[in-house]
Amino acid sequence: MNNLVIGQFIPGKAWLYRVDPRTKILVTVVYVFLLIFANTWPAYALATLFLALTLVLTGQSLELYWRGIKPVMWLIIFTVCLQLFFTGGTPVLFHWQFLKITLPGLINALYVVLRFVLIVLMSTALTLTTPPTAIASAIESLLKPLKAIKVPVAELALMLSIALRFVPLLMLETDKVMKAQKSRGMSLSTGSLIKRSKAVLPLLIPLFIGALQRALDLANAMEVRGFESADNRTRYRVLSFSKQDLVAALGTGLFVLLFIGLLWIN
Amino acid sequence: MAINIEGLSFHYGAGKNAKQILDDINLTVEAGQITAIVGQTGSGKSTLVQHLNALLLPSGGQVVVGDQVVTSKTKEKALGPVRAQVGMVFQFPENQLFASTVLEDVMYGPKNFGKNDEEAEALAKEALIQVGMKEEFWQHSPFDLSGGQMRRVALAGVLAMDPQAMVFDEPAAGLDPKGQEELLDLLQELKAAQKTVVLISHQMDQVLALADQVVVMQDGRVAAIEAPDQLFLRDRQWFLDHALDLPEPVAFAKDLEDHGYHFDHLPKSVTDLAEQIKCQVDWDRVTMPNSLTGGDRDE
Numbered sequence: 001m002n003n004l005v006i007g008q009f010i011p012g013k014a015w016l017y018r019v020d021p022r023t024k025i026l027v028t029v030v031y032v033f034l035l036i037f038a039n040t041w042p043a044y045a046l047a048t049l050f051l052a053l054t055l056v057l058t059g060q061s062l063e064l065y066w067r068g069i070k071p072v073m074w075l076i077i078f079t080v081c082l083q084l085f086f087t088g089g090t091p092v093l094f095h096w097q098f099l100k101i102t103l104p105g106l107i108n109a110l111y112v113v114l115r116f117v118l119i120v121l122m123s124t125a126l127t128l129t130t131p132p133t134a135i136a137s138a139i140e141s142l143l144k145p146l147k148a149i150k151v152p153v154a155e156l157a158l159m160l161s162i163a164l165r166f167v168p169l170l171m172l173e174t175d176k177v178m179k180a181q182k183s184r185g186m187s188l189s190t191g192s193l194i195k196r197s198k199a200v201l202p203l204l205i206p207l208f209i210g211a212l213q214r215a216l217d218l219a220n221a222m223e224v225r226g227f228e229s230a231d232n233r234t235r236y237r238v239l240s241f242s243k244q245d246l247v248a249a250l251g252t253g254l255f256v257l258l259f260i261g262l263l264w265i266n
Numbered sequence: 267m268a269i270n271i272e273g274l275s276f277h278y279g280a281g282k283n284a285k286q287i288l289d290d291i292n293l294t295v296e297a298g299q300i301t302a303i304v305g306q307t308g309s310g311k312s313t314l315v316q317h318l319n320a321l322l323l324p325s326g327g328q329v330v331v332g333d334q335v336v337t338s339k340t341k342e343k344a345l346g347p348v349r350a351q352v353g354m355v356f357q358f359p360e361n362q363l364f365a366s367t368v369l370e371d372v373m374y375g376p377k378n379f380g381k382n383d384e385e386a387e388a389l390a391k392e393a394l395i396q397v398g399m400k401e402e403f404w405q406h407s408p409f410d411l412s413g414g415q416m417r418r419v420a421l422a423g424v425l426a427m428d429p430q431a432m433v434f435d436e437p438a439a440g441l442d443p444k445g446q447e448e449l450l451d452l453l454q455e456l457k458a459a460q461k462t463v464v465l466i467s468h469q470m471d472q473v474l475a476l477a478d479q480v481v482v483m484q485d486g487r488v489a490a491i492e493a494p495d496q497l498f499l500r501d502r503q504w505f506l507d508h509a510l511d512l513p514e515p516v517a518f519a520k521d522l523e524d525h526g527y528h529f530d531h532l533p534k535s536v537t538d539l540a541e542q543i544k545c546q547v548d549w550d551r552v553t554m555p556n557s558l559t560g561g562d563r564d565e
Contacts, residue, residue: 173361179321180362183354184423185378189342202374205364209409 007124009131014059015244016129021138023245027252028126032119034259043262044114050255051118054125068124069117076116083109134237136161141239154230162218170211177206267351267430267462269295269318273327276313287313288486291327295431300453300463302473302494305483306509311466314483315433318464319352320345332430350379353429357436359420363408368399368419371408375427386426393426394419397452414445421452431462438469450476470513474498474534484508495532515539 016024031050038044055065087105094101127135140157147153178186181202188199276288288310295301295318303311316322317329320336329336331348353375356362365371372390373383381389394404397418403411408419424432434453438446453476456463467473473480474494482490482497489508490497498516505512512520515533519542523529527546533539 176356177362179316180354180356180359182321183319183349183356184362184375184427185346185349187342187346187378202362202364206361210361 007127010060010064010128012059012129014057014129016054016057016059016125018242019129019244019248020239020241021130021134022141022239023241023248024126024130025135025138025142027248028122030252030256031122034256035115035118037263038115038259039111040262040266043259043266044111044118046255046259046262047118048114051121051125053251055121058125058129060128064128065121065124069120072116072120076113079112079116080109083112132164133161134239136164137235137237137239152230154233158230166211166214169214170207173210174203174207177203177210267332268297269332269352269431269462269464270330271295271314271317271327272330274314274317274324274329275326276317276322277325286486288317291488293481293488293491295462295464296479297462298457298460299478300457300465300476301479301481302477303464303466303481303483304468304470304473304510305489309483310486311483312435313486315354315435315464315466318431318433319354320348321354346379350427351430353424353427353432355421355424355432355434355437357439358417359424359437360413360416362420362423363416366407367405368394368408368411369404371419372422372426375423379427389426389428390422393422396425396455397422398448414441417441417445429461431464432456433464435466436468437465438467438472446472468511470498470511471515471535474513474516474532482508482510495534498532 031047035047038047055062084101084105085099087102087108089102089104092100092102093106130138136157139160140153143151143153143156184202186199186202188196188203190196191199271291271293274288274291275286277284277286279285291314303314305311313322317324317336318331320329320331320340323336323338323340325338327337332351334344334348334351336345336348363371365374369387369390372393373386376386376389377383391404399415399418399422403415408416411419421437437449441449450472453463453465465473465477477494480490480492480494480497481488498512502512502520511517515536515538519527519529519533519539522543527543529542533542
């Protein structure tokens with residue numbers, strides 16, 4: 001369960017770690033948005049170059065990213081098959097019974113793979129170099145303008161960071177309860193479908209009860225320490241833009257200009 | 267039923283990211299005895315005991331439970347019988363309760379292992395009585411009980427499976443002194459009933475009082491397998507090196523030995539220690555405070 005690279009934070013000291021999380025989130029959003037419009041090889045080449053630069057700046061090994069891609073491999077293969085076999089057009093490269101592969105289909109499939117891999121790797125680079133708490137406070141900071149229309153941004157951000165904190169805890173707890181019930185003969189891999197779905201109950205109920213108990217404990221702990229409102233709280237780690245952010249912004253700006261230029265030439 | 271661990275190794279992950287947790291463990295958990303496993307946090311105790319009922323499969327070597335052999339290649343389906351024979355009580359077992367009544371929760375194990383409703387109910391009732399849960403609670407929801415009662419119900423849930431061997435992972439954690447005592451009594455009852463008991467504990471007094479055999483773990487290896495009266499004869503430095511405490515009476519006896527006292531055998535308990543000290547005290551040199559000798563207070 002802990003082998004998932006996507007969404008995991010790995011401490012490090014490389015350049016990208018020093019960039020403000022808000023910058024990283026914005027760059028990732030812009031990058032993913034632009035990729036939607038990519039429809040030529042030069043555009044993809046440019047996007048790949050930008051990604052490669054980002055990955056180098058994370059200071060992590062390429063093998064790690066390869067491990068990150070592996071779990072989504074099946075999803076990629078599935079989408080590729082859809083694109084490959086169900087895109088019409090000419091010329092037809094291969095024909096066997098109802099299956100046929102066309103040149104546009106082939107190109108489309110390659111585009112899809114590339115787009116998929118680029119997006120996954122870019123978001124991995126974001127979460128790999130940014131602790132979940134930093135992501136939560138960055139989102140809070142970025143959503144601040146919504147306060148004008150009465151959106152409870154601070155509370156939402158607090159909920160987000162608590163939820164993030166609870167994910168590893170719940171995973172640990174699942175493992176524990178699973179082992180306890182397996183010791184009492186629970187089996188999720190045998191029996192009919194109905195029997196199997198019933199077999200999940202002894203796992204789910206203790207988990208829910210544990211989670212509710214934890215939530216109550218947390219609420220009490222926050223209250224005794226004087227928590228009243230999520231608004232206007234000071235922070236231990238204050239987010240601040242610095243030289244790295246300017247460099248990152250300029251780099252991304254250049255990429256956006258070139259990218260739009262490429263699309264426009266086409 | 268004895269459990270043999272032969273050349274057991276265990277690691278998470280594969281290739282060069284593999285993290286070795288257990289390395290070349292060889293030991294026999296003797297039938298009908300109490301085996302204590304001690305060692306500092308992270309020494310591999312919990313990982314080791316999870317091999318005893320095949321919750322974890324060995325990466326190398328094998329675990330022989332009764333007449334069943336568990337190796338890295340054993341299929342999931344073959345693990346059921348192993349788990350039916352070796353009951354496992356985790357730390358804070360009350361977290362595993364789920365059913366709508368106490369009785370139903372305790373019946374869950376036996377039913378999973380092929381007992382019909384009547385047999386399971388009989389076993390469950392017997393187990394509940396054994397842990398001291400009164401009949402008036404049997405139809406309650408387990409979540410309405412106190413912490414101590416929930417712990418008993420959870421224990422009964424494993425006892426009701428009527429396993430040949432039972433493994434306890436720090437069973438006394440979070441119990442009050444009375445609860446701890448009752449638990450120790452239960453372990454002795456199990457031994458008296460010819461069950462094999464494995465116990466992870468940090469409380470050396472318990473280990474000394476209960477165990478027939480002590481396994482000391484360090485860094486995923488077995489550092490010693492000895493009877494407790496042998497083990498605690500080792501010098502203090504050894505215990506420091508393995509980050510283990512000495513049982514209170516033993517520590518006290520060793521202190522006295524440094525000051526010229528001599529002990530024929532390791533004191534098993536505080537009473538035993540007191541008896542042995544009594545024989546050695548030079549009573550003529552002792553001046554008792556008045557309050558102890560019952561002297562005249564009006565003086």
